[in-house]
Amino acid sequence: MKIQFNDLSKQWEVIKDTAKVRLDKLFEKSDFIGGKAIEVFEKNFAEFCGTEFAIGVSNGTDAIKLSLASLNIKNKCGVIIPANTFIATVLAPTYLRDLDHKLVLIDCDEYYQMDVALLEECLEENRKKWNSCVIIPVHLYGHPCNIKKTMELAKQYDCFVLEDSSQAHGAEVLNKRVGGFGDISAFSLYPGKNLGAAGDAGIITTNDEDLYKKVKSLRNYGSSKKYYYDFLGWNNRLDTIQAIILDEKLKYLDEWNNNRIQVAEKYNKELNELEDIILPKTAPYIEKQVFHIYAIRTENRDDLQAYLNKKEIPTVIHYPIPIQETKLFKYLDKNNNQRTKKYSRQLLSLPIHPFMEDNEIIFITDTIKEFYQ
Numbered sequence: 540m541k542i543q544f545n546d547l548s549k550q551w552e553v554i555k556d557t558a559k560v561r562l563d564k565l566f567e568k569s570d571f572i573g574g575k576a577i578e579v580f581e582k583n584f585a586e587f588c589g590t591e592f593a594i595g596v597s598n599g600t601d602a603i604k605l606s607l608a609s610l611n612i613k614n615k616c617g618v619i620i621p622a623n624t625f626i627a628t629v630l631a632p633t634y635l636r637d638l639d640h641k642l643v644l645i646d647c648d649e650y651y652q653m654d655v656a657l658l659e660e661c662l663e664e665n666r667k668k669w670n671s672c673v674i675i676p677v678h679l680y681g682h683p684c685n686i687k688k689t690m691e692l693a694k695q696y697d698c699f700v701l702e703d704s705s706q707a708h709g710a711e712v713l714n715k716r717v718g719g720f721g722d723i724s725a726f727s728l729y730p731g732k733n734l735g736a737a738g739d740a741g742i743i744t745t746n747d748e749d750l751y752k753k754v755k756s757l758r759n760y761g762s763s764k765k766y767y768y769d770f771l772g773w774n775n776r777l778d779t780i781q782a783i784i785l786d787e788k789l790k791y792l793d794e795w796n797n798n799r800i801q802v803a804e805k806y807n808k809e810l811n812e813l814e815d816i817i818l819p820k821t822a823p824y825i826e827k828q829v830f831h832i833y834a835i836r837t838e839n840r841d842d843l844q845a846y847l848n849k850k851e852i853p854t855v856i857h858y859p860i861p862i863q864e865t866k867l868f869k870y871l872d873k874n875n876n877q878r879t880k881k882y883s884r885q886l887l888s889l890p891i892h893p894f895m896e897d898n899e900i901i902f903i904t905d906t907i908k909e910f911y912q
């Protein structure tokens with residue numbers, strides 16, 4: 540049995556008839572930059588997230604960078620980020636030449652989200668030292684972070700909130716989808732994401748018209764009118780081709796997320812009996828976890844991974860090296876964030892995608908059981 544970690548070709552099977560018609564028209568028109576499909580996708584994605592605005596951009600990393608650049612920040616600015624996230628979340632502020640910032644990494648809780656008790660401690664200790672502050676919570680692995688407490692703290696300590704929703708398209712908390720809680724939200728649309736393009740892409744959502752206008756300008760050289768420049772911007776646009784692919788896939792996102800949830804439930808049922816494994820938990824405060832990643836934790840992670848690999852079951856580690864242990868960000872390592880460090884040696888992500896067959900799930904869980912026997 541050839542198991543794939545993710546199977547994108549199955550998504551193409553679903554959308555190809557309608558996508559091909561639209562792609563054909565696009566090539567006839569050669570409307571590759573700024574084509575109509577971009578606006579259509581932006582409108583549909585905003586509607587999906589329940590936000591006023593959405594702005595398509597080049598990728599998720601740029602989405603965080605542009606979102607941050609759109610905020611009215613005063614130096615010196617604290618930028619608070621979960622310690623357990625992908626490097627892109629932390630890279631974004633370093634791209635902004637005029638941003639004099641202080642990065643703080645906060646440890647994760649049992650749901651792998653930013654620990655809000657530690658966030659509160661951090662704000663209490665540091666907020667007065669900064670003229671502004673941006674909290675960038677990440678809805679990691681498809682599980683919304685504790686956004687209620689995060690928003691309360693942001694209000695109390697006067698902070699901006701920039702959600703990094705790159706792993707949680709369609710996840711729900713407080714009866715709303717992620718992407719509409721903070722001042723602004725960034726999504727990666729990298730191919731393997733729950734909503735993924737056929738290449739690099741990203742999108743930003745917001746309910747704030749000023750931020751919307753600024754991001755639109757920033758993604759297009761800092762220009763809202765051709766040859767007139769309001770800001771130092773970038774070329775960070777979304778391609779029309781990608782907008783068509785994404786718009787077609789968006790129609791199936793709820794269905795595909797529900798399939799992921801079913802796969803996760805089957806994993807839970809089969810693996811529940813194994814004492815050596817900690818299964819992903821769902822916080823009581825959320826409505827919908829969309830399982831971008833199904834991450835288990837075990838002391839024997841490396842041996843288990845090697846065993847699964849021998850049986851041709853692909854697995855991934857999210858993330859093997861905590862940000863503060865990377866060469867670039869070593870200066871942030873103050874012997875804190877012990878949970879993130881410990882989990883980086885224990886976490887193992889099992890294959891998950893909307894088209895997984897029951898016999899594939901059983902083969903994987905039987906092989907894991909075999910390993911522990």
Ligand SMILES: Cc1ncc(COP(=O)(O)O)c(C=O)c1O
Nearest residue numbers: 598599600625627705727728729
């Ligand atoms: C949490 C998170 N933030 C940001 C990114 C960056 O997105 P991209 O690869 O599209 O630049 C990713 C994914 O790659 C991610 O998982």
